Amino acid sequence: MKHRLSAYFEPESVAVIGASNTAGKPGNDVIRNILANGFEGKLYLVNPKGGDILGLPVHPSIESLPDGIDLGIIILPAKETPEAVRQCVHKGIKHFVLAAGGFAEYDEYGAQIQQELTDIIRENGIRVIGPNTSGHTSTPHHFTSTFFPLGKIRRGKVSYIAQTGNFATHSMKYILTGEHFGVSRVIGFGNKIDVEESEALAYLADDPETDAILIYLESIKRPREFLEVAKKVTRIKPVVMLKGGVTEAGKHAAVAHTATMAAEDRLVDGMLRQAGIVRIWDYTHLILAGKAFSMIPLPKGNRVSFMAPSGAMLVVLADLCARLGLEVPDVEPATRQKLQDMSPSYIRMRNPVDIWPAAYMHGVEIAYRDAMEAVLQDPNIDAVIPVLMLTKDTGIPSYNFIVELARKYPEKPIVITFSGDKQCMEDCKAFVEPRGVPTFFEIEQPFEVLSILYRCRLAMNRPR
Amino acid sequence: MKHRLSAYFEPESVAVIGASNTAGKPGNDVIRNILANGFEGKLYLVNPKGGDILGLPVHPSIESLPDGIDLGIIILPAKETPEAVRQCVHKGIKHFVLAAGGFAEYDEYGAQIQQELTDIIRENGIRVIGPNTSGHTSTPHHFTSTFFPLGKIRRGKVSYIAQTGNFATHSMKYILTGEHFGVSRVIGFGNKIDVEESEALAYLADDPETDAILIYLESIKRPREFLEVAKKVTRIKPVVMLKGGVTEAGKHAAVAHTATMAAEDRLVDGMLRQAGIVRIWDYTHLILAGKAFSMIPLPKGNRVSFMAPSGAMLVVLADLCARLGLEVPDVEPATRQKLQDMSPSYIRMRNPVDIWPAAYMHGVEIAYRDAMEAVLQDPNIDAVIPVLMLTKDTGIPSYNFIVELARKYPEKPIVITFSGDKQCMEDCKAFVEPRGVPTFFEIEQPFEVLSILYRCRLAMNRPR
Structure with missing residues (x-):
């Protein structure tokens, strides 16, 4: 020994x-x-x-x-x-x-x-x-x-x-x-x-x-x-x-x-x-x-994209990011266009992403999947936090798309949080967590956790 | 109209x-x-x-x-x-x-x-x-x-x-x-x-x-x-x-x-x-x-008693109280004696309450019930937060004692949080909440919520 x-x-x-x-x-x-x-x-x-x-x-x-x-x-x-x-x-x-x-x-x-x-x-x-x-x-x-x-x-x-x-x-x-x-x-x-x-x-x-x-x-x-x-x-x-x-x-x-x-x-x-x-x-x-x-790597930087089913949540979470030292940057014009293309015209798409109108048009799974992939591909974004809105009435996605995106973009943390039906949230957690994607029930928590991980990244890269 | x-x-x-x-x-x-x-x-x-x-x-x-x-x-x-x-x-x-x-x-x-x-x-x-x-x-x-x-x-x-x-x-x-x-x-x-x-x-x-x-x-x-x-x-x-x-x-x-x-x-x-x-x-x-x-009244003041199954939680939660403007006062000598009488001699009882040794001696229900009642009766205490430790191996209480205490001391808020087995926590919530006792899964939350309610009390009583 x-x-x-x-x-x-x-x-x-x-x-x-x-x-x-x-x-x-x-x-x-x-x-x-x-x-x-x-x-x-x-x-x-x-x-x-x-x-x-x-x-x-x-x-x-x-x-x-x-x-x-x-x-x-x-x-x-x-x-x-x-x-x-x-x-x-x-x-x-x-x-x-x-x-x-x-x-x-x-x-x-x-x-x-x-x-x-x-x-x-x-x-x-x-x-x-x-x-x-x-x-x-x-x-x-x-x-x-x-x-x-x-x-x-x-x-x-x-x-x-x-x-x-x-x-x-x-x-x-x-x-x-x-x-x-x-x-x-x-x-x-x-x-x-x-x-x-x-x-x-x-x-x-x-x-x-x-x-x-x-x-x-x-x-x-x-x-x-x-x-x-x-x-x-x-x-x-x-x-x-x-x-x-x-x-x-x-x-x-x-x-x-x-x-x-x-x-x-x-x-x-x-x-x-x-x-x-x-x-x-x-x-x-x-x-x-x-x-x-x-479950996730340390983010390379503090630039976050998030999507929520509510404008109020976008506002509150943007405030939270500022408090936690996370940035919510603009995305590339091409990314913005992708988001706009999937949304009804009466919503002007940007980061953070107002996802519900797109989900209403294309279904929850397609809307979240395409929006997440768009921002994951964006060079200005280090991590993605979808606030999944889950109720049986508005359609439950397969969840596998989340796991697939996490595998496809292994360097960019994906952290899930929820709104809607409690049981659906539990079901999603039970599916994605054993497959390596963390979920947090309160909408503040993914941001708090990501901020901790980002501070760890800063500590690892600190000057000697 | x-x-x-x-x-x-x-x-x-x-x-x-x-x-x-x-x-x-x-x-x-x-x-x-x-x-x-x-x-x-x-x-x-x-x-x-x-x-x-x-x-x-x-x-x-x-x-x-x-x-x-x-x-x-x-x-x-x-x-x-x-x-x-x-x-x-x-x-x-x-x-x-x-x-x-x-x-x-x-x-x-x-x-x-x-x-x-x-x-x-x-x-x-x-x-x-x-x-x-x-x-x-x-x-x-x-x-x-x-x-x-x-x-x-x-x-x-x-x-x-x-x-x-x-x-x-x-x-x-x-x-x-x-x-x-x-x-x-x-x-x-x-x-x-x-x-x-x-x-x-x-x-x-x-x-x-x-x-x-x-x-x-x-x-x-x-x-x-x-x-x-x-x-x-x-x-x-x-x-x-x-x-x-x-x-x-x-x-x-x-x-x-x-x-x-x-x-x-x-x-x-x-x-x-x-x-x-x-x-x-x-x-x-x-x-x-x-x-x-x-579910609960506004507390009359900011003096909290809490009990936890872990000394570390007592320390961390005492820190949290100070951050939130809640006091963790000494209890009366008679209250202290009641707590000591139910505990093994190697633990010196006080507020906050180190509950696990008593729970080990008398069972979870009797220990939490008697400790909660002791501090609820204490004139120095405005609200009580038990961190319930729940696992099947260490015994599950009936939970009705919590509802009874809440009815018996209607002016002192009781707010529950948990440690231990997740399913047992869910079961407790499902029992006590419809009967008027709020539960919060994360141990910080009852304190945060009580601090909000106390600030409401201060606002109601503010000078004209």
Whole structure:
């Protein structure tokens, strides 16, 4: 194993200390998750009761484990955790995931236990993720240490680094049930007494399984190292970050959450800028941007064409583009003529495109298809956002034309949003997303996401 | 009829000029819509072909109509519209909806026709909505003039004033298919050569069927009158407005849309502030706020409690509250104790509420129910936002407890958002929304909406 975090992302043997036979307990769910993801390495379980769990034999003690296991997942109460780590160290385990909460984020006593763990780490040269984390995931290696009931996690090319295991738990559940993209590496740090974001970022920088990196952090442990690593990776991969604990209220919550003291936000902002990391402000955008990175290329520029079934939407979305730093340029005269030719004479066609009269004349599919192709061919346009108007009464297109256009113009992102009948929107999403075209239900979202991707492009191309 | 717009919102007899026997044509859909909504007045159809349409007899000419019909809906091409209006005036019709586009928003010739219409209005003292509008709706009167295929429109207590018929067409289709709230009056102005927002606002100010007013405008025709009316109505009803054509790109699109020149945005902003109108920036918020107004009261203050299944969400949402002008205050010691009593000792409970450990101990329903009730009872809290974590593996609550809490604490808004399994979120929405509790899928939205409602409260209570 080349990298110091490889034992986490590519373990060959894993022990679960605190394995449980009771469905619904974290010590049970973690085993189910490991099995559901098809882990191909060796899995050892430890519980004083012995017997077997989910068909696997249980070791009654850490002592009875074989030597030299790659990774120990410890799911025991805080106060039992240090002794378990010590025993594991004795068996040659060097890498740990510590699940329990109740450390420095809770009280003085917890802070003492956390200090004890820190001492053990220093004395033994071991590595620890956590405590107070819900684990990590590596889909290329079919492995996860999360104890939240997830089942099989969809494999993909975006990776998440998070202060806690949020993206290993309920947010991942949403991604698995509500979206069509997958993930590569996911890591939650919790109180990060050892493994932290600079190391994780360095790992992902060189990771062929990671195309884009999304980060949620409440604190940056070693800002200088983080900056150095980020400066390099942001030139080759997009890196987007949501910083938690920006306001007084947020900082207060962050202390209660992971016992981390947030830095002065101006400093963070300056550092991220220097690092080439694109900063975002909404939690939801971490998920939506993950979808976008999974399906579309970064746009070459910020010049957008969009089409909507309503003049009011064209006005509002043109305003939105200006706010987001996106341009809505004029198209070539020839493009304009193409748009005019498909429209009734009483509409003067241009960019943005008033599509409904054309859809009324030629049907929804032909109108959107021809208008999209016209602007995709235009050299002034970097990305296209159709607001699809979908109702059974006005005709439902086959949707395949969208997928075909995306394949035909692979360098120009196509991002879909909707108006009209909710069920038709769901049907369209279900068709186009597994075929690589992202959809967003609110009309602002494609623009917000495209703006994030454009800022990533700027960061990648920034002067040295 | 008391008010000059009553003929639009409470017509007793209506003529459709340009009625069509062809399904899918506007002149056909408008009749279907009128019938689907159970209009109880008299409906006359005009088409030179005669015969009957949808079982109703067709008059071959305007001339053959009876005298004194309340309202004429004219669905004819732009150039045929002035003559049709003249003939209708001859038959004593005084109120019109003009559907066609192709007027001043299109070209010089269209501008000439528009001027001709303006002259007819002045000479005859008639009233016109449009041209270039997709109509209006009055659910209390079971009537609509929209030609977009909608069917029965759900009745409710929020009214929409829009530059165009957006909210009478595909946005209404979304509301009808994707949401559970209804509307009262909806009016789209289009090029507004006559009826405009000041009059509409004055009508809605006195309308017992309207509890809240949502506005989308690209221009304000008579700013002084609008300001005077708004100043009064905003003290008794919430008024929220999205202004289109704020940026250069948006202004450009607005001219193409409704031939309106947008005012300097600083002036608009100052006027809205003075008028007590709450300004918003997203089209989506016009719909989401409509839902909120339909289901929850305005909060008495800006002090929010929220609970989430993740410490990271607590941090991010606390930051969001600060950005939105919402407070996340400490709760009373007794409330804190209640929260602590239901939680494992390793979590220190406070506001915002880290709910998952309690949900793990007591089940999702009991944990959320008891925590919500604790903070609802707290005198420091004005509104409660639970981020419900829903997956089948971790247990699905009955949801009825949410409805019961909303009834038990009617003065404190409860707004739901989600994390976890998408289908479970959909199920929850389908249960609680028809029972009056609004849900929003993205975790930022309840906060955004509550912030809008709080600003409406401030506007209502503003000093004289």
